Amino acid sequence: MNTRPTNNGSEQKELFIKMVLMAWDIHVDRTNKILAELTDEQLAAETSGGKNTGIYLLGHLTAVHDRMISLLGFGERRFAGLDSLFVSSPDKSGFTFPPVTELRKYWNETNTSLSEYFTQMGTDEWFDRHNAVSDQDFAAEPHRNKLNLLINRTNHLSYHLGQLIYLK
């Protein structure tokens, strides 16, 4: 039995997109499951002594995922205001964070939007450059495509998921 996929460019691409999207979905689902189990009070605690709180990580992940909307060319991101609180500033910056209930909502809305955009994307689009790389750089480094951004963001989510789990 030949179990190898045929040497067909389009079929290969679809298989690869599926692999990357499955990894993304699994990690978003895992994060949602943990967030659902954590109370707002638990989220306010530090994930380790002196380290980031769950609220900060939730804001950070939301800001980073929201930014993917513009990086992947889906349109205007919605929560750019979170960057100054959760990306360019560390936790305990003294800035007032939005209420956790709001952050939970932004998080869910952002990932739902991303999922919808993903299903509308054509196979070839995934292999186009994302908006953080120039045309010139992309010509020399064609691996810096939209799918690669999703691989990297999945690893980023996984990294912080390993920290959020400590709040349980």
Added chain:
Amino acid sequence: MNTRPTNNGSEQKELFIKMVLMAWDIHVDRTNKILAELTDEQLAAETSGGKNTGIYLLGHLTAVHDRMISLLGFGERRFAGLDSLFVSSPDKSGFTFPPVTELRKYWNETNTSLSEYFTQMGTDEWFDRHNAVSDQDFAAEPHRNKLNLLINRTNHLSYHLGQLIYLK
């Protein structure tokens, strides 16, 4: 300027492999950098109150990476004895762990071996099934290939890297 890769099966596959291998390499390098910065005493500490120690995570990651050698069909794994300590048992099991200096050595040797095997692999081999999936299951789910295992293990490493960083 057409910056899209051509619709060539083999070229596409090489691009995917590069994307996945780059993410793997980046995360192994980051882990090595953190491990180099941590003393053996720091590694003995808990990454968060009551949670896994750095030593346990080092043993766990080494065991999981060592197992990749057999799952990817590269031959016999070398450190199967670590599984009972670091995979099937939690931290503080009461079992005696190998000295940290030995674990650091196993970790480095394992990732060096994997790197060497990776460079020897043919493009098509990455799209073959890995040894934790049957021929029958693979026929129905061709995404469960060796490259997909590497995507998943990179996320696994990233997850624990987010915890190891707390020892700094």
